[in-house]
Amino acid sequence: MCGSNVFSRVLWLFLCRAIASCSPLTADRQANITSMLEQQADRVMALGEWEERWQQNKIGFHQPEVHKMLKKNIDKVLNGRTGVRFFFPLCGKAVDMKWLADMGHSVVGVEISEKAIRQFFEENNMTYSEEPVPAIPGAKVYKNSEKNISLYQCNLYNFSK
Structure with missing residues (x-):
């Protein structure tokens, strides 16, 4: 396993x-x-247990601010590059994603909980679209109107690109 x-x-x-x-x-x-x-x-943690935590709002792991080490080291991470693509596995509604997108980068996240994804866009006052992902059975992708944040609702192990 x-x-x-x-x-x-x-x-x-x-x-x-x-x-x-x-x-x-x-x-x-x-x-x-x-x-x-x-x-x-x-x-x-089973997928159902993870989704249940979101449904019951038992998300003590969610941080309301951008991680301080990311802020401190962003220049080292970027190394002068612009338009970098960041991947967030088990993204939840991490505020780090919007922070990076606001800097002009693109974000791809994977999360099993639809509630987490919707809360991310709603709490950040973003207009978003939702569409199926034919290559991943049962998966959906949610994109903000600027198209620089794409959050895939699916099992991380079914996500390959």
């Missing part, structure tokens, strides 16, 4: 991102969080 291990690692990275964005922790609290995360390291 190689795919499951990859999905588990992606979720692990999300947890690490959430912790990294927090203020400095005491040694005791850091040890407690590390212990808790180690227990979850090999846990795989």
Whole structure:
């Protein structure tokens, strides 16, 4: 089940991102969080469970601001390039996507939750279109009117381009 291990690692990275964005922790609290995360390291979240979290608004992993490390290092990431294409797996409604698009870059995201995708566009006051993706059964793509943000609603493992 190689795919499951990859999905588990992606979720692990999300947890690490959430912790990294927090203020400095005491040694005791850091040890407690590390212990808790180690227990979850090999846990795989099913697609239905992920969608259910969005439906119940249990999205504590969502960050309301652009990640501070992205802001700090954007010049290094871009290395003088313009019009860069950024990929956001498990994108949710990450505000980083709009921030990058506002800088003139394009964003491609993949998310299983339709609610997350719609909330992204609605919370950012963006007009968007929705259309099926024939190459991926059951998938849809949502694009803003400027066409620089394309969010695919599908299983990440069915997405190849």
